[in-house]
Amino acid sequence: MIKNVFSGSVDYVQILDETGNADQSLFPKELDDKTLVQMYKSMSFARAADAKAISLQRQGRLATYGPMVGEEATQVGSAFAMRPQDIFVPNFRQHGVFMARGYPLYKFYLSWKGYEEGGAQKDFKSTAVAVPVGTQMPHGVGVAFAQKYKKTGAVVVAYVGDGGTSEGDFYEAINFAGAMKVPLVSIIENNQWAISMPRSRQSAAETLAQKGIAAGIKCVQVDGNDVIGVYKVVSEAIKDASDMNPSLIECVTYRMGIHTTSDDPTKYRPDSDVEEWKKKDPISRMRAYLSKNGMWDDHLEERMVQDDAKAIDDAVAQADAFKPDPKSMFENVYSFVPDVLKDEEEKAIHSNFWQ
Ligand SMILES: Cc1ncc(C[n+]2csc(CCOP(=O)(O)OP(=O)(O)O)c2C)c(N)n1
Numbered sequence: 001m002i003k004n005v006f007s008g009s010v011d012y013v014q015i016l017d018e019t020g021n022a023d024q025s026l027f028p029k030e031l032d033d034k035t036l037v038q039m040y041k042s043m044s045f046a047r048a049a050d051a052k053a054i055s056l057q058r059q060g061r062l063a064t065y066g067p068m069v070g071e072e073a074t075q076v077g078s079a080f081a082m083r084p085q086d087i088f089v090p091n092f093r094q095h096g097v098f099m100a101r102g103y104p105l106y107k108f109y110l111s112w113k114g115y116e117e118g119g120a121q122k123d124f125k126s127t128a129v130a131v132p133v134g135t136q137m138p139h140g141v142g143v144a145f146a147q148k149y150k151k152t153g154a155v156v157v158a159y160v161g162d163g164g165t166s167e168g169d170f171y172e173a174i175n176f177a178g179a180m181k182v183p184l185v186s187i188i189e190n191n192q193w194a195i196s197m198p199r200s201r202q203s204a205a206e207t208l209a210q211k212g213i214a215a216g217i218k219c220v221q222v223d224g225n226d227v228i229g230v231y232k233v234v235s236e237a238i239k240d241a242s243d244m245n246p247s248l249i250e251c252v253t254y255r256m257g258i259h260t261t262s263d264d265p266t267k268y269r270p271d272s273d274v275e276e277w278k279k280k281d282p283i284s285r286m287r288a289y290l291s292k293n294g295m296w297d298d299h300l301e302e303r304m305v306q307d308d309a310k311a312i313d314d315a316v317a318q319a320d321a322f323k324p325d326p327k328s329m330f331e332n333v334y335s336f337v338p339d340v341l342k343d344e345e346e347k348a349i350h351s352n353f354w355q
């Protein structure tokens, strides 16, 4: 006897299309005009602050940096869906989430200058930036398990790249989430590339979302350049996760820029691909939607660009003026400084290096 014991499917969601027209039947009712404008401003600000980070790096004023240009809707849409109590678990590219959740920009620049004081702080609901690919996922599911155990009501929203979904850490985390029913929303920021490795060579699966099927969790694919679609899908996932139903969301987006400041993508991808994706730009489609609906015009745009430039310049000046405390290198890693590091701490504090 042979009988089918399982079949699965994955829905794709898009609300705002490439030309800025919205599917009203899916439009989230709670998004009023003011919030929609804020979403647009938040994406624009993230793009401008991201571009500034690259220019600082090129001047030797910032360390290696991986820009997020092109991925604004995935990051801002999901950040707007999070509630204040929810905890965000980043990899290394979710700059727009940090900014949309109110992380001070000068601290953001400090962290990419390499100062400990700029890293995730105890009063900001996130874990630290994780550069080792995928390692944030077991942390995320662990933090989510703790929320369930302590009955805090918070949900954890963890991000992973398309490349990160090939790591064992990713599968272990989503499997644990399904088996233990923890409040975790996992977001795949599928920007089509893991450095020079294209999505097509990373997995034979038609979607990355379907990786969640084997973990027994809900999986959805969404147009990751549609800020409203991302907001809706993540909002629903957060609601489900509050009821201990974890899920996996694949945001289909594109890394329009370099992988990091030490990468040159012209060596491995044709410019024509980038040109194609520019037509799906998340910011211009939201601007088109707002303009069509009388919420935005050139005058407002001009004012926003000026305001953003000033806020960014102020943050850069504040970060440049910062004087680091050598003790900070020894904080926030262990709950107490182990003996082996005490010597080093003493030396660091009394070193001339900081004068
Ligand atoms: C465990 C591990 N292996 C390799 C690397 C080098 N590395 C840094 S980013 C990256 C690609 C990650 O691709 P993806 O998960 O799609 O995220 P993206 O950079 O596209 O945002 C690699 C291989 C690393 N940091 N950690």
Ligand SMILES: [Mg+2]
Pocket: 161, 162, 163, 189, 190, 191, 192, 193, 194, 195
């Ligand atoms: Mg990627």
